[in-house]
Amino acid sequence: MNGQGDSAVIRASGITKRFGEVVAVDDVSFEVRRGETYGLLGPNGAGKTTTMRMVSGLSPLSAGELVVAGIDVSLQGREVRHVLGVVTQQDGLDTDLNARDNLIVYGFIAGLSRAQAAQRADAVLMYFDLTDKANDEIDSLSGGMKRRLAIARAFMTRPQVIVLDEPTTGLDPQGRNRVWQELETMKQAGVTILMSTHYMDEASALCDRLAIMHHGQILAEGAPDELVNLHAGREVAQVRMSNGARGDVMERIDEAGFDYRDAGAVIMVWAPSGGRPDLYGLDGVRVSYRPSNLEDVFLSVAGRGLTDE
Amino acid sequence: MMAVAQSTYVGGIRPRSIAGIWFRHALVLRRTWLPSLTWYFVEPFVILIAIGVGIGTLVDDIDGLPYARFVTPGVIAGSAMFHAIFECSWGSFFRIQKGVYETALTAPVSTRELAMGDISWAMSRAVITAFCIGTVAAILGWIDSPSGVGVLVAAALTGIQFGALGLIFAALSPNVHILSLSFTVVASPLYFFSGAFFPISVLPDWAEPIAWATPLTPSVHLARGFVTGSLEMSHLFAALYVLGMSAALIPIASALLHRRLVK
Numbered sequence: 242m243n244g245q246g247d248s249a250v251i252r253a254s255g256i257t258k259r260f261g262e263v264v265a266v267d268d269v270s271f272e273v274r275r276g277e278t279y280g281l282l283g284p285n286g287a288g289k290t291t292t293m294r295m296v297s298g299l300s301p302l303s304a305g306e307l308v309v310a311g312i313d314v315s316l317q318g319r320e321v322r323h324v325l326g327v328v329t330q331q332d333g334l335d336t337d338l339n340a341r342d343n344l345i346v347y348g349f350i351a352g353l354s355r356a357q358a359a360q361r362a363d364a365v366l367m368y369f370d371l372t373d374k375a376n377d378e379i380d381s382l383s384g385g386m387k388r389r390l391a392i393a394r395a396f397m398t399r400p401q402v403i404v405l406d407e408p409t410t411g412l413d414p415q416g417r418n419r420v421w422q423e424l425e426t427m428k429q430a431g432v433t434i435l436m437s438t439h440y441m442d443e444a445s446a447l448c449d450r451l452a453i454m455h456h457g458q459i460l461a462e463g464a465p466d467e468l469v470n471l472h473a474g475r476e477v478a479q480v481r482m483s484n485g486a487r488g489d490v491m492e493r494i495d496e497a498g499f500d501y502r503d504a505g506a507v508i509m510v511w512a513p514s515g516g517r518p519d520l521y522g523l524d525g526v527r528v529s530y531r532p533s534n535l536e537d538v539f540l541s542v543a544g545r546g547l548t549d550e
Numbered sequence: 551m552m553a554v555a556q557s558t559y560v561g562g563i564r565p566r567s568i569a570g571i572w573f574r575h576a577l578v579l580r581r582t583w584l585p586s587l588t589w590y591f592v593e594p595f596v597i598l599i600a601i602g603v604g605i606g607t608l609v610d611d612i613d614g615l616p617y618a619r620f621v622t623p624g625v626i627a628g629s630a631m632f633h634a635i636f637e638c639s640w641g642s643f644f645r646i647q648k649g650v651y652e653t654a655l656t657a658p659v660s661t662r663e664l665a666m667g668d669i670s671w672a673m674s675r676a677v678i679t680a681f682c683i684g685t686v687a688a689i690l691g692w693i694d695s696p697s698g699v700g701v702l703v704a705a706a707l708t709g710i711q712f713g714a715l716g717l718i719f720a721a722l723s724p725n726v727h728i729l730s731l732s733f734t735v736v737a738s739p740l741y742f743f744s745g746a747f748f749p750i751s752v753l754p755d756w757a758e759p760i761a762w763a764t765p766l767t768p769s770v771h772l773a774r775g776f777v778t779g780s781l782e783m784s785h786l787f788a789a790l791y792v793l794g795m796s797a798a799l800i801p802i803a804s805a806l807l808h809r810r811l812v813k
Contacts, residue, residue, distance in 0.1 A: 260813065299655060300813060319564075319658040323557065327656035333649030337578045346577060350570030351657040352557060395656070 248274045250402055250433050251296060256305035258291050258457075265291045267457035268305070273402075278424070278434040282444040282535065283454035284545075289437035290330060292454070293406050296435065297327045310401055323352070326395030330406040332387045334379045340390055341366065341375040348397040361397055369393040369423060385416020389423060396427075403427060405436040409443060421446060441535035453539055460542040465535060473537035476530045478510040478518055483525030490526060494518055502540050511537055557658050563666070567659040571667025572674070574654075575637075590675075591682040594629040598622065598683060601747065602692065612749055615778065622692045623701060623773035624746025626683050630676035630705035631712045631766055632737055637672045638716030638803075639732040643723060651811055661811055665717055665804040672713025673706050680705030695779030704773040707792040711765055712737075714799035721806035740766040745774075768792050 251273040258266040266288040273279040281289040294300035295307060298318030307314040310324040335343050341362050348358030366372045369389050374382060382390065388408065395403055408424065409417040424447055428434060438444050444451050445465040452459040453468070461468055469475075482490050494501050494510055499518055501510045510518050511533060520526050539545075557564050579586060602618030602625075609617040645651050651664060684701050687693045693701070716732060723729035743753075744766035750758055761767055768788035775785035 297656065319660060320557070322656060322658045325656075329649060329652050329656065331649035331652065333653035333656075335574070335645075335650045335653070336648065338574070338581070342577055342581075346570065346574045347653065347657060349573055350567060350654055350659060352566055355573075394653070398657075 250275050250310055251279075251435060252306075252308045253292075253296070254306045256292070256295055256307050257303045258288070258295060258300065259303040265457050266295065269452075269454075269457070269459050270305075271452050271459060271462065273433060273435055275401075275433055276428075276431050277449040278428055278436065278447055280444045280448035280451035281435075281437040281454050282439070282441065282448075282451050282539070283437075284439055287439075287454040288457035289439075289454055290406055291457075293327075293404050293435065293437055296321075297325055297404055298322055299327075323398070324401045326398060326400035326403045328391050328395045328403065328405045328408070330410065332391040334387055334391060334394075336379045339376050339378060340371065340382065343379065343390065344394055344397055347394045351398045353398070358397070365393045365396050368396070383416060385412050385419050388412060388416065388420055392420070392423060400432070402433040402435060405434060407437055407439070409438070409440065417443075441539070445535055451535075453535075453542055455539075455543040461538065468538045469533050469535060472541045473511045473533035474514070475533060476511075476517075477533050477537050478512075478520075479529050479531065480508040480510060480518070480520065481506065481527045482508070482523075486523050486525045489523050490520060493520055493523075500541055509537070509540070511541065564658065564660070564663055567654075567657070567663035568667040568670060570657070570659070571654065571664060572671050575668075575671040575674075589633070590679045591686075594625055594679060594683045595686055598625045598687065601625070602690075618690070619692045619777070620774075621747060622683075622687045623704075623777040624744065624770050626680045626687075626701050626777075627704060627708055627766065627769040627773040628741045628744070628746050629679045629683060630708040631740065631769065633675040633679050634672035634709040634712035635716040635719075635732055635737050637675050638668050638713045639719040639723075639729055640716075642668055642717055642720035643726070643729050646720060646810060655811060661808040662804045664811075665714075665800065665807050668717055669710055669713035669800060669803070672716065673709035676705040676709025676712075677702050693777050695777065697776050697779045697781065700776030701773045704769055704776055704789075707772070707789060707796070708766070708769040710796045711769070711792050711799065714796055714803045715765070717803035718799065718806055721803065721810045740764055743767075744770045746770050765792070765795055 249272040254270050255268050256266060257264065257268050269292060281292060283289055291300060295302055295314070296309060298314050298321040302315055309321045312321050312324070314321050335346065338346060344362035344365060345358045348361055349355055353361060366375050369392070371386065371390060371393060374386060379387065392405070409420050412420065424434060436447070448465060450462065450464050453461045461472060463471065480490060490508065494508070497518055499510050499512050501508055520528055557566065601621050606617035611617070612620045654664060655661070680701050684693060684698065688698065715736070719729055719732040743761050743764065745761065750761045750767065753761055768791040772785050772788040775781045
């Protein structure tokens with residue numbers, strides 16, 4: 242499909258980024274459809290930020306093709322930023338200006354007239370419920386408010402797509418909730434969102450579809466539920482055992498051909514095709530079951546945890 | 551209402567980017583004008599009075615000029631230099647550190663325009679301080695030639711040159727300790743060996759060409775030409791020196807900023 246009828250707002254084909262010998266993003270392909278929230282889920286260093294910087298025309302591609310809203314990023318990188326609202330990981334707020342002026346200056350730099358920028362700033366502040374903070378110094382705002390202001394700034398130009406790098410990293414639960422609400426409201430308004438996160442609960446709460454990234458590659462892609470069902474089954478068995486029982490437990494898990502991860506004191510077992518490991522009759526073994534989640538998917542496809550160092 | 555129009559470009563440059571960065575700096579000045587006055591006005595004024603009146607009473611005329619009148623263009627050019635280099639070294643360094651420039655780049659802005667925006671503001675700052683000091687000097691009668699208005703031109707050129715130099719420091723410095731070399735090793739020594747406070751001709755023969763080659767000397771010479779109203783070929787050469795130096799430094803600053811910000 243091409244042109245007007247195309248529902249993909251972002252189309253990345255084989256995009257690659259090398260920094261000298263290091264391949265930060267390795268032959269990655271994905272599509273983001275109009276109106277959807279698409280997530281890149283992976284640990285730090287997975288290549289999420291670099292991918293998003295490439296999408297924003299802020300980091301030249303080493304290879305591959307990237308089209309955003311019909312614009313070839315390799316050819317017209319900065320034109321892309323007319324249709325994107327980009328929120329970088331560091332809020333990048335200007336502490337020499339108050340909250341409202343941060344928005345106005347950005348709007349003016351982005352191409353609004355000063356009058357338009359002022360008008361739009363007030364509307365955006367209201368939309369993000371920050372009107373009473375308009376004249377506050379940036380340093381007096383909480384982390385959550387700063388984050389919302391940074392998102393509000395990206396909203397100044399009525400972008401078709403918002404690119405959000407780690408929207409809630411470093412926020413307290415309250416701030417995090419507010420940002421989630423904000424993103425949900427934007428989504429309702431029809432804005433396409435490309436976001437990265439290393440929080441699996443955030444990914445499952447917000448994303449329509451997501452790509453699981455590790456070492457610069459996409460290991461799996463799909464709707465959160467689909468991914469969980471496909472790679473981790475419905476539930477995970479968490480097995481605790483005495484040292485003596487360890488050998489027997491491992492043997493039975495192996496026999497059944499289940500995927501497992503040995504975390505020392507606990508062995509986690511998941512069965513994408515269904516079924517439960519048969520560990521009955523073994524002494525000193527306790528098994529509990531919990532619903533599978535994206536963390537399990539990541540374990541399954543990457544062979545390590547999202548938060549492991 | 552569709553808010554954002556297409557960008558207009560002039561020779562690959564988006565003027566709005568430069569105007570936007572300049573606007574940002576002007577807004578900051580409007581917010582901080584009162585403390586900033588000390589920078590623009592009080593400090594150079596104190597230097598001018600202390601040296602012009604204080605030391606001036608002990609010193610004979612230089613090249614037929616009373617010392618205060620000799621030193622006025624030097625203080626103006628020096629202040630223009632300090633403002634420009636400060637804006638683009640310390641100012642820009644912290645804007646890089648705090649992600650302010652990363653944010654600007656999320657708009658359709660290029661690093662070259664970012665550099666040009668900063669340098670244009672450095673130029674503006676240099677002109678503002680020159681205007682402040684020049685006005686006082688004129689009231690005191692230390693500038694009385696109509697061509698004295700030309701110090702604003704000398705200050706503008708000085709601002710561009712040292713803005714570019716400052717930005718090179720901002721883009722290269724990994725930390726503030728290296729950054730501070732822009733003052734300790736560059737700006738301060740230049741100030742005292744630029745002919746601002748004594749004529750270059752009193753230096754030993756071997757040092758004279760070196761002093762002339764350093765970048766503030768032509769600025770001081772040019773400013774002095776305007777202030778005394780005796781412009782000659784050497785002042786044209788001085789202006790060309792500053793312009794040429796700026797033309798060489800701006801692309802370097804812009805490339806280094808690009809290397810720092812775009813990976």
